[in-house]
Amino acid sequence: MLTIALSKGRILEQTLPLLKKAGLKIADAELNSRKLILDTNLDDVKVIVIRATDVPVFLQHGAADIGIAGKDVLLEHGANGLFELLDLGIAKCKLMVAARDEGKLKQSTLKIATKYVNSAKRHFEGKNQQIEIIKLYGAMELAPVVGLAHCIVDLVDTGNTLKANGLVPLEHIENISTRLVVNAASFKTKNVQIKSWVQAIEKNL
Ligand code: PRT
Ligand code: MG
Numbered sequence: 001m002l003t004i005a006l007s008k009g010r011i012l013e014q015t016l017p018l019l020k021k022a023g024l025k026i027a028d029a030e031l032n033s034r035k036l037i038l039d040t041n042l043d044d045v046k047v048i049v050i051r052a053t054d055v056p057v058f059l060q061h062g063a064a065d066i067g068i069a070g071k072d073v074l075l076e077h078g079a080n081g082l083f084e085l086l087d088l089g090i091a092k093c094k095l096m097v098a099a100r101d102e103g104k105l106k107q108s109t110l111k112i113a114t115k116y117v118n119s120a121k122r123h124f125e126g127k128n129q130q131i132e133i134i135k136l137y138g139a140m141e142l143a144p145v146v147g148l149a150h151c152i153v154d155l156v157d158t159g160n161t162l163k164a165n166g167l168v169p170l171e172h173i174e175n176i177s178t179r180l181v182v183n184a185a186s187f188k189t190k191n192v193q194i195k196s197w198v199q200a201i202e203k204n205l
Helices: 010-021 028-032 052-060 071-077 117-125 160-164 184-189 191-203
Strands: 002-007 037-039 045-050 066-070 082-087 093-099 110-114 131-135 151-156 168-176 178-183
Touching (some): 002 010, 002 052, 002 191, 010 066, 010 191, 028 037, 045 052, 052 066, 052 071, 052 082, 052 178, 071 093, 071 178, 082 184, 117 168, 178 184, 178 191, 184 191
Parallel strands (some): 002 045, 110 131
Antiparallel strands (some): 037 045, 082 178, 093 168
C-alpha cells in the first residue's frame, strides 16, 4: 500500500491533473465527500488531503509515503528525513520581504510579521540584522499598514496583494514551487513502487 499526502487548497487543484496524467484518478464523489482518506482507481494507492503545513509532518512520522507540498512549507518545516524527488513546477511564487518603502527596513531592531518564522530568521541572520518576529497565520500584508510590524516576509505572485495594501517587494528570499517529497524509510522499503510513480509523473510534466 502506498499513501500519498496532498496539500489542500490551490496546490490540490493543480496536482490532480498531474496525477491523472500519471494514471492515478480520484473520483469527484470522493473529493467532494467529507472522507479524509480517499480511494483511488488503484487498489494499492490511497490519498489523504490535508493542510499543506501538515504534509511534512505526516511524512516524517511515516504516516504517508509520498507528499506534495510547497517549497515554502518544506523550508519552514526543515523536512528532515525527507527526500525531495521532483519539482512539479506548479503554484510558483517567491518568498519575499516587503514593506511600505525601503527606508522601513533601516531599524536597529526590525519588526517582521510572518508565518515563515524560520525562513525569516535565516534570511536576516545572514545579514546580521537584529529582528523581532511577530508570528501571524494570515493577512500578513495588514501588519505594516496598522503599525504592527516594519515589514513582512510572505509569498508574492503577481504582486497585486502587496500593491493593494501599499507595500512594495524589497528583498527576494527564495523561489517557490510545489515539490514531490518522500519519506526516506519508505523510499528504501517501497523503492520500486515509488520510483515508478515518480517517473510516471515526471514524464508528463
Ligand atoms: O489555508 P491554509 O492556511 O491551510 O493555507 P494557504 O491559504 O496558505 O493555502 P493555499 O491554498 O493558498 O496554498 C498555499 C500554497 O500555495 C503555498 O504554500 C505556496 O506553496 C503556494 N502559493 C503559490 C501561494 C501563492 N502562490 C500565493 N500567491 N500561496 C499563497 N499566496 C498568497 C500570498 O500569501 C499572498 O497573500 O497570495 C497572495 C499574493 O498573491 P499575489 O498574486 O497578489 O502576489
Ligand atoms: Mg487559505
